Amino acid sequence: MRPLVKRLKRWLYLGHRWLGIATCQLFVIWFVSGIVMMDVGFPGLTEAERRAALPGLAWDRVAISPDAALATAGLTRFPRELRLAMLDREPVYRMVAWDGGQHTVSAADGRLISGIEADVALAVAAHDPRTVQPRLAGEVERDQWSVTARYNALRPFHLVALGDRENTRLYVSARTGQIALDTSGTERFWNWLGAIPHWIYLTPLRAQAELWRDVVLWVSGIAIVGAITGLWVGLLRVRVRRRYASGSISPYRGWAAWHHLGGLVGGLTLLTFVASGWLSMNPNRWFGPRAPTQAMLERYAGAVEPRSGLDLARVRAAACPDLAEVRFGWLAGEPRALLTCREGPPVVCCAPSSGASEGEGARIVEAARRLLPEAALTGAVLLTEEDAYWYSHHQPRRLPVLRVTFADPDATWFHIDPATGEILGRADRSSRAYRWLFHAPHSLDFLFLLRRRPAWDAVVWLLSAAGLVISVSGLVIGWRRLR
Template sequence: MRAAKRIKRWLILGHRWLGIVTCLLFVVWFGSGLVMMYVGFPALTEEERRAGLPVLALDRVAVTPEAALAAAGQASFPRALRLEMRDREPVYRVTAWDGTRHAVSAVTGSPLAAVPEASAVAVAAHDPRAVRPRPLAPVDRDQWSVTARYDPLRPFHRVALGDADETVLYVSARTGEVALDTTARERLWNWFGAIPHWIYLTPLRAQAALWRDVVLWVSGIAAGGAVTGLVVGLLRLRPRRGGRLTPHRGWAAWHHLGGLVGGVTLVTFVASGWLSVNPNQWFGPRAPSRAMLESYAGGTAPTALGLDAVRQAACREPVEVRFVRVGGAARALIACRGAGLAVAPPELPGASAAHIAGAARRLLPDAAVAATTLLTAEDAYWYAHHRPPRLPVLRVAFDDPAATWFHLDPATGEVLDRLDRSGRAYRWLFHAPHSFDVGILLRHRPAWDLLLWGLIGAGMVVSVSGTVVGWRRLRRNRA
């Protein structure tokens, strides 16, 4: 009995002081999470990027893909090779395996130098949202371009489009490609949404390892406060005179009873948020490795489909050509304005999917294919949260120790993701309890909104009342 009392006392003291530290954090997290339901962090989608590209002048392309790769210093086929316009000039854009970016003129074959401000404004003027493009101060890194994914493209010219949404484009001063767009609405609401929710302060987020450690420690301590509060709340729950279930009154009673209702929500949100930064690398990567992709391509030689075959298969208004290799065969994926994708060389119906399914076996050459499934509807592991998913998709499951799955586009051959056993666990340990993207909630937005508003409301009752109680205790202690 003496040991039990000591444990209970330490639980109460631990929760009291952890709560004083963390309840204000919970208020911020719940409030910012509500904002994030409706305003995401700025990002340039593929649809937006392609909409801003001029029609590709294939008749002016005089340089072969192989010559462009040689000019970019690539001895093997790179991670990505695209052909598109940079204002009025067709260019090859090369993404090397180490992430570096190169731009090569498709007219002269010369590597392109740094992009001046006037050229960046001309590039931005092709965006359909552009009204009166004008340059803003250039940046190397700011709040919206803080993550490492933008490092190969820095620094940036910023161009205001002069539209009603006050859109700003970030044009790479190295390659001339548009990397990011932001609107006034996004820039305003993210200060109340993603920035406080993810602790996305620029000086901290610029140091990825430090930011990750801060998130792990802060969310871990917060999870401790939530768990101890739930335990203490249950220990103090007992019927009293007048039917009261709590010994507390006022804000403390709200905190106790609200915690019994919203405490599980609090623990669920905070614990799954802690898992979001992959502590101890428990969850495997979603991207295929270089070795997997080179094996799937069927070779590393810097060869691509010839320009004549691209011109023959091109649609009326091509805006981009992506050169790929699948199972030893060179292909070109031609993005057409308003008409989807054309594939060169053209193949008989079903032949492309059969070739891709055969090439997929190369992704893990030391394992056997356990199952191949063509998905024509979303399921628990292939979906787009409240958006139409990319379908159909080919799922190839292997019998390797990690039980790895790959999702591929059966029309283009793109490897869309890699999902092993740990990745499927992450889907249920993070996405399901944090975003509630399950069942009917995944497909019906009003139901999802109502549930999240209710859960966030319950969490806010616990957090606000805990903040008031903690502040009053601190004031008493000071007095």
């Protein structure tokens, strides 16, 4: 067996050597870009930014009912979203169908809006409070910042530069006229050192979602093998009791010693980061979806017919002076509207029973039973503070939130806004496992750290530094080997 063991060790050392030459470059990129991502995320339009750019709703120009608008759009079911807002100076109904299709109908004359010109996009962008000297910067079909499929129904975009100090650019949909995305100069610069290399987010590759997913899985999978072999070799070569002639526990000197000893200290950290990153891509679809299905949402709403069930005059009477948007919907077969004002949370109106705080929670719980009618609802708990599964990190979480739990085979939870009835998230057993297998080890999403920042920052910097010692030293000795 001794010759076989010797041969296997030889292959282990050679395997790690060449895997390390290939993967240490990736490790350096991932650790440096991960540090950047601690403070600069990938560009996206926040709800606060979207709301701030909405003009006040011109009720005096609203002449078309929501039901008429639904008929004009040709929808046969009540859509995922139905909103009344402004397109510059014209009120419009915006609809998102269940297949993701976007429809815009004028609330002034009932015409179907299938596209907008550049001058209208410029006027839309001018309502953004950050605007200083807006100018058109061209038309974009797909670029580095709008590469993902979520924007497909809105393409192409009129790109508008606001002329502000942050060099902000807005992406205004040439189909619907709504602002879909904003980017600042700071975000665009730092993301080339952050999210883009970290996620291998190159536009031609990311535009092909399945190909990109496969590339990330394979690249990170190979990196995992490189990390495992390195940890194994490091343990084989260390001597604690019977030390080497130099008195050291490592036989190496210089950069190789830094690589060996750094790997002993931080190798498990490196392996944890890369393995959890691999899991983030949901290999083999092990983790379930985190959003409710169409069937769940329609049962929760209790209505599928394409009608709002509300009188616009009553909605207008309940509106705040600075109303920017109305969102129509249903809850347990009861029509309702969410009024979005400039300040404060959305206000619920205008069904016969809405407006009374007592009983609202009971109505939401009763509607929630319809989400999974085949399973018993086992609990409804109002969370007033964050816990291990509902917490803010890079994105804020609404509080209080109602958590309803079911006795189905997946032990499903739903998080619901108790004020509006909106379903904010779904979590089954697999997605809760994902929270501990990806978010916890990869982003260090532990409440005891997140609540004590900058303790979280210090720990991430320390672990990243350990990973950089391993990867930079490996890069140096790998380059020397290649020479």
